[in-house]
């Protein structure tokens with residue numbers, strides 16, 4: 301596979317829809333971050349990583365199933381999750397996707413194909429081969445594939461290597477998507493791994509790999525589309541490394557005192573939403589007025605979502621022991 | 627004495643022991659980022675940020691402990707210990723005995739758990755009893771900043787693998803802590819937090835304070851409860867528990883962890899085996915459910931032992947005036 305790092309792809313007619321999704325994700329996440337002062341449980345936001353989620357999801361379809369981790373809001377929203385039900389879940393209310401039991405850290409939404417979310421780093425990687433095996437053995441929708449999202453930190457867990465090896469050896473229809481956001485909670489990636497790229501580990505396991513600028517939604521979409529169609533045709537796993545940056549702290553609230561200001565500034569310059577807007581404005585696909593209108597509509601959507609979540613009841617105490625067994 | 631939080635007490639103990647003994651090293655995901663004072667004092671060689679790799683971090687600690695170092699590892703949240711299980715249970719816990727006593731494993735593992743932060747079942751899972759079940763390990767779960775300091779220091783000086791669980795709800799709670807750099811709280815010694823004659827409440831970690839509150843309210847009703855803080859779950863201070871139950875004749879065990887095969891079950895068995903004749907009522911347990919801890923604030927609240935639950939158990943016990951025949955020794 302080609303390596304298309306940092307090359308700008310041409311916008312497509314989907315661009316406006318992607319921009320809207322990315323704006324929705326960002327607005328949702330910033331809303332949650334702002335809610336910290338009001339006693340809302342802390343969350344891991346995906347601010348700065350919106351293009352990864354939106355670009356990959358755009359390459360997938362309804363047949364496909366997705367596993368994700370603690371930093372999942374972008375994946376869920378890009379897959380069409382309702383912001384109101386997400387907020388209800390974060391607040392621990394019954395209208396959340398998991399009835400309030402999960403909170404923000406492990407939201408699964410089977411109806412959206414977002415399954416088996418784990419906040420144990422590497423948990424998603426341990427289960428993904430099994431979901432792909434079931435797919436291969438006829439348990440999924442025909443033609444579907446499985447995608448697992450994880451971070452650069454997860455790639456340091458032993459289970460990462462075990463999952464890659466098994467997926468190759470068993471020829472599983474599995475797309476590994478590593479969002480390399482340079483941070484592993486409070487430790488910089490360069491402190492934990494000698495190499496500059498995670499794809500080299502994946503190559504070592506015999507996977508076909510690609511790495512792209514994770515802050516360029518078009519580049520992500522193109523690369524993911526190629527990988528997805530290849531997996532659909534030969535049922536072999538592929539590995540995608542998306543180079544991106546965690547713009548906020550690990551877990552809200554976080555003062556980011558440990559973050560190198562220059563590095564942060566460098567990546568803020570490469571902000572995925574800012575870049576997409578600039579490109580679309582330049583190409584005349586977007587006007588400042590339509591951008592403002594879009595943002596206003598999203599703000600209203602988030603306010604409505606918050607009102608929905610606030611109105612949702614607390615779960616009944618009987619929920620404590622419900623769903624323990626099937 | 628000095629006022630400080632549990633978190634501060636933990637890092638004060640660690641700093642003092644690192645100062646005292648240069649074989650003590652600290653490893654964890656972010657410890658060198660968050661505890662800059664340790665890095666400043668002891669350098670990055672001894673205070674190490676690790677990759678996300680609990681299995682090999684714990685394994686490395688075990689290997690290093692057998693080879694002359696005295697590692698303290700921060701595993702963050704208790705559920706992450708599952709990745710470290712092999713090293714802690716199969717290696718640290720067993721290889722001394724398997725090798726015919728050739729090796730020692732002076733190693734301390736830190737992990738947080740407990741309700742209060744709404745983080746849900748993959749961050750909050752009170753696993754202490756699972757580790758109590760494992761041979762060769764010692765398990766601490768203190769309730770006051772002073773005990774955190776004194777017990778952690780003892781643990782670091784102990785030549786065995788020790789796990790220290792920190793209840794999340796206590797992390798920022800304050801208390802007086804002795805400044806003494808040799809302030810040690812012995813392992814295997816429970817603390818009597820309140821003296822009473824009518825019922826013994828045994829607990830540890832955050833629920834000790836709940837027992838004390840319940841005891842205060844019970845006193846208003848004329849029931850004097852003795853409150854025992856185990857602090858150290860293994861080895862268990864049987865003497866203190868048995869002496870109290872022999873005096874009061876009643877035992878209520880309280881913890882947030884599931885009751886199934888938990889510390890309360892062990893204490894019930896202990897008393898049934900060794901103080902059966904002193905019991906004036908059946909032993910009761912006030913514990914969490916055999917279910918995954920929830921994230922929802924409301925569910926978290928109702929899922930943990932409350933003053934009402936504890937008082938209810940005690941009042942039920944006291945209401946039993948004569949033991950049923952089945953409980954009497956003939």
Ligand SMILES: Cc1ncc(C[n+]2csc(CCOP(=O)(O)OP(=O)(O)O)c2C)c(N)n1
Pocket residue numbers: 344370371419420421422450451452453454455481483484485546655678680702706709
């Ligand atoms: C097994 C395990 N260890 C530690 C943690 C605590 N933790 C949660 S997220 C995280 C960082 C993960 O880094 P990465 O995989 O790069 O994902 P990112 O947070 O950057 O999206 C850590 C250390 C955890 N949840 N699970």
Ligand SMILES: [Mg+2]
Pocket residue numbers: 451452453479480481482483484485
């Ligand atoms: Mg990361």
